[in-house]
Amino acid sequence: MTEPGRVSEQPGGEPTFRDPDDLIRRAGVRGDSDRDQHFLIDDRVLDRIPGYLPDGADASHLLEIGGGTGALTDRLLTVGERVTVVERDPRLAAFLRREFASEVEDGRLDVVEGDALSVPLPDFTACVSNLPYGVSSEIAFRLLPRGRPLVLMFQKEFAERMVAEPGTDEYGRLSVSAQHYADVELVEPVPPTAFSPPPAVDSAVVRATPREPEYEVDDEAFFLDFVKAMFTQRRKTIRNAIRNTTHITGIADAEAVLDAVDEDLLRRRAGKLAPSQFAALASVAAERGRGDGDGSG
CATH class of the missing domain: 3.40.50.150 (Vaccinia Virus protein VP39)
Structure with a gap:
């Protein structure tokens, strides 16, 4: 029983x-x-x-x-x-x-x-x-x-x-x-x-x-912070979102980042970007905006 x-x-x-x-x-x-x-x-x-x-x-x-x-x-x-x-x-x-x-x-x-x-x-x-x-x-x-x-x-x-x-x-x-x-x-x-x-x-x-993502991310913490920052400005273009969120991303030189990104991408908004595009943007932002402060990476 x-x-x-x-x-x-x-x-x-x-x-x-x-x-x-x-x-x-x-x-x-x-x-x-x-x-x-x-x-x-x-x-x-x-x-x-x-x-x-x-x-x-x-x-x-x-x-x-x-x-x-x-x-x-x-x-x-x-x-x-x-x-x-x-x-x-x-x-x-x-x-x-x-x-x-x-x-x-x-x-x-x-x-x-x-x-x-x-x-x-x-x-x-x-x-x-x-x-x-x-x-x-x-x-x-x-x-x-x-x-x-x-x-x-x-x-x-x-x-x-x-x-x-x-x-x-x-x-x-x-x-x-x-x-x-x-x-x-x-x-x-x-x-x-x-x-x-x-x-x-x-x-x-x-x-x-x-599964592993289809894109490379060198600094995962920065990538996730960057995504967070872009979506706090989801109604703004990526250009303005990058400029407006340096306090979140820690980017020291936003203009150096913008100069290195394709113009078509800068005109888009966060809600239209695929994860791979965020990864590419974060990679540029980390390289150009977080260097020694002179934008040279």
Whole structure:
């Protein structure tokens, strides 16, 4: 007889997972919108999420940020050889250790109590998570540079900006920065009713498949700062954006940069430029504008 709360198998060999509502009841908690806690309770969505990992992804050590009451953790344990969950709520971290005690004892599950923005992250092979929306950007950009496959739940508006193409209204700093690290795709929209309590916004699952960019970047930090600077002036031409943002980029000689850039590019606006064009501009800006201050590089 299967213990309460444990995974059993149907006659066909398919696993039967813990019921998300039962997990919430056993944990003795309620989701709290004020604390950015929205528990994913739709079994169909939960079942699909691990399947969005890219084909051939290494699932030997999966990372989950924000384990909550363990509904997604339950599924990840059938996909990954080992799972590490980072959970900032002490009550939920303790519950996960109790609920999945056998997996913890077997060394298949490690529950890390702490803030995902500050705790040391393990050397994971892929990350699958329903992120806290209030810090989703910060967490995403802690994960993306690691060069691992990611399947992450975001606010839908954020996800749409993440995957946006040049020339669209949604395209911006987030699009360029995310696409610098990976091919990003919105793989499933998720309605508020899939959560408890329902958030005030629609959600979406994004898959990020890491790859090297098609362009060279010598100074990644400067490149990302340069992109940020250009989009603070997105209604301005690139010419004026470079002139107006030296306090962000640290460019000492904006005119030397402008003299080295094609006139057609200078007349365009940030929202029309592909990531490769930002990389080329940043390279010129670093060489001509950040030298010894005389513009000679």
